[in-house]
Amino acid sequence: MGYRVVVVGATGNVGREMLNVLAEREFPCDEIAAVASPRSTGVEIEFGETGKMLKCHNIEHFDFTGWDIALFAAGSGPAKEYAPKAAAAGCVVIDNSSLYRMDPDVPLIVPEVNPDAIDGYAKRNIIANPNCSTAQMVVALKPLHDAARITRVVVSTYQSVSGAGKPGMDELFEQSRAIFVGDEVETRKFTKQIAFNVIPHIDVFLDDGFTKEEWKMVVETKKILDPKIKVVATCVRVPVFVGHSEAINIEFADEISAKEAQDVLREAPGVMLIDKREDGGYVTPIECVGDGATYVSRVREDPTVENGLVIWCVSDNLRKGAALNAVQIAELLGRRHLKKG
Incomplete structure (x- = not known):
């Protein structure tokens, strides 16, 4: 006996990836529904590579009663309006937006890192999926923290445009094409040209000079891994379509x-260590696309601090950073709390 599962925001990058991951991992679905905004009502999308087509329902009229799990990939606005309604109807929400992550009554889960935290889901019937850049980092940090207790992390990210959704991917493509053919470069999604450039600005600026993306990495790492760890981040958008990279200094x-x-790291769950000290003996974003692992390369000692390491960490942000982690949360929820049959 399986579950009745809803994917909200099914027509977006992450929503489509959620459907792919559910199908690939053969998540036990007795029934699955694709839900999206009114403008996508009736649009058909494929359930992974099963050949099964799902017709999108209008979120404004969708009744969550009788559904077991709702994977939300629709952003903070729809999550604020509809996640509590789904939760009140008895459907457990796993939300990919930032809205509920720091709510003390909402578990923020990376299954390889803090699976026991999921036991608190019933307070609001909502579970939060972390920021994409946080998710891959804590998978790499957890086994090292267990081994030698991390006190401080300095991370610089190199985040792909897919983190900004389809408009971000379209803008990189269109700007690159315009440069090659000599057309005028238009900037809409990003604050500056992203093609052949890097932008040290993701999300809005806060009063202290950090961006909200950088703030998320700090507070989410503390909530998921250990509140005692000091974290500082610099988050940068780079002209890569899919795959986030991080250079992490650890004390x-x-x-x-x-x-x-x-x-x-070689034995850690969710981690793939590729670390040959030779040309090409490391992983780059393009090689991790479509994969669920968090890749770690270039492990080396930091001679500038006592008990320091430096690592390079790469992962598919649409997978481990979003869709895969959400499905892994659903699997964990099923094993521990929503047992069927």
Whole structure:
């Protein structure tokens, strides 16, 4: 016996990826519904590569009663209006927006890192999916934290345009094409030209000079991993279609060598260590597309601090950073709380 599952925001990048991941992982669905905004009502989308076509329902009229799990990939606005309605109808919401992440009554989950936190889901019947850049980082940090206790993290991100949705991907494509054919470059989604450029600005600026994306990485890492860890982030948008990369400097309370860290990471759940100290012996964003792993490369000791390491971390932001993590949360929820049959 399976579950009745709703994907909200099914026509977007992450929503479509959620459908793909549900199908690939053979999540036990007795019934699945695609839900989207009124303008997408009636649009047909494929359920992974099953050949099954789903006709989109209008979220304004959708009744969540009798459905078990709703995966929300529609942004903070729809999540604010409809997630509580779904939760009140008895449908557990797994939300990909930032809206509920720091709510003390909402678990913020990365299954490889803090699975026990999911036991608090019933307070609001809502579970939060973390920021894409946070998710991959904590998967890499968790085993190292267990081994030598992390005290401080300095991270610089290189985030793909798919993190800004389809408009971001379209803008990179259109600007690149315009440059090659000599047309005028138009900027709509991003604050500056993204083609052949990098932009040190993701989300809105806060009063302290950091951006909200950088703030998210700080507070979410503390909530998921350990509130005692000091974190500072610089988040940068780069002209890559899919796949986020991170350069992470880590300081530890206890001594840990690069070799010991490699051994720990090699056995860690969700981590794929590719670390050959030779040309091409590391992973880049284009190689992780379509994969669910968090890849770690270039593990080395930081000679500028006591008990320090530096690592390179890459992952498909639409997968582990969003859709895959949401489905893994649903699987964890099913094993621990919503057992069927």
